[in-house]
Amino acid sequence: MRPIFLFASFLLTLQIARPVEAAPVNVVTTTEDLAAIAKEVGGERVEVESLAKGVQDPHFIEAKPSFMLKLSRADLFVQVGLELEQAWVGPLLLGGRNGKIQSGAPGFVDASRGITALEVPAEPIDRSAGDVHLQGNPHIWLDPMNGKQIARNIAEGLKRVDPKGAAEYDRNLADFSTRIDAALSRWQERMKPFEGAKVITYHNSWPYFLKRFGLVAAGYIEPKPGIPSSTSHMREVIALIPREQVKVILMEPYFSDQAPKFLAEKTGAKVVPLPPSVSASAGINDYFDLFDLLTNRLAEALR
Numbered sequence: 001m002r003p004i005f006l007f008a009s010f011l012l013t014l015q016i017a018r019p020v021e022a023a024p025v026n027v028v029t030t031t032e033d034l035a036a037i038a039k040e041v042g043g044e045r046v047e048v049e050s051l052a053k054g055v056q057d058p059h060f061i062e063a064k065p066s067f068m069l070k071l072s073r074a075d076l077f078v079q080v081g082l083e084l085e086q087a088w089v090g091p092l093l094l095g096g097r098n099g100k101i102q103s104g105a106p107g108f109v110d111a112s113r114g115i116t117a118l119e120v121p122a123e124p125i126d127r128s129a130g131d132v133h134l135q136g137n138p139h140i141w142l143d144p145m146n147g148k149q150i151a152r153n154i155a156e157g158l159k160r161v162d163p164k165g166a167a168e169y170d171r172n173l174a175d176f177s178t179r180i181d182a183a184l185s186r187w188q189e190r191m192k193p194f195e196g197a198k199v200i201t202y203h204n205s206w207p208y209f210l211k212r213f214g215l216v217a218a219g220y221i222e223p224k225p226g227i228p229s230s231t232s233h234m235r236e237v238i239a240l241i242p243r244e245q246v247k248v249i250l251m252e253p254y255f256s257d258q259a260p261k262f263l264a265e266k267t268g269a270k271v272v273p274l275p276p277s278v279s280a281s282a283g284i285n286d287y288f289d290l291f292d293l294l295t296n297r298l299a300e301a302l303r
């Protein structure tokens, strides 16, 4: 009897240990920012991978066959939405042939849900207006308050595909939101002395960030989103910089620094490379690091 009893209790131990050994929920996101937030919400129950790397322009990602393979195995797919990934995500989702994560399925999360988009065009526009997004500016993750809503959307998705983890996801979400609130006061405090300061940005990536931290975009190096600068447009920006008392030119690291440097030489404004994503430069390992770096670097440049 004894060995049998031992064996039975061994089985019992296995059973108790099982939830820990259960396969993690496989989350695939389009960007590193979404991946960082998914890790916060998913904790130990998830494995998260981003298709785009933080150093890449999220509008233009090469749709690799390896991405389809990742999507074919995903339990949850998260995109920014608002047409940010419109050029590359559709074919990948089709190619992944995974019914669980198609638009409308339980494993599909649009992170922009519930977020009020800025710059929604008032009337119909055509493509000559540049790479304008009909649903508004998609760079939503650059406001930490939007980060909280993104986390809520991801938590809902995780609960749909892994209901057993619901309590854990809710706990992680509440903890993340509390930490964002605390950090946001710190970041706003840091930016307060520069309220109303005007900046030039390369692409129109920063409206959510600038609004949250009280800065103003006086102009852009791209004459229209996604359209390369021209001589006549550069002339306008050169005139605008002293007129609007612009001290800094912000550039996403994936653009060429040729135009920003030219403007700096002509006007004395400073070029400030500003990574718009988690992992886009050394030391940005999570969503909090991103805003720590952005506010530190800007405060230093605007001083």
Ligand SMILES: [Zn+2]
Pocket (backbone or CB within 6 Å): 059, 138, 139, 203, 204, 205, 225
């Ligand atoms: Zn954009």
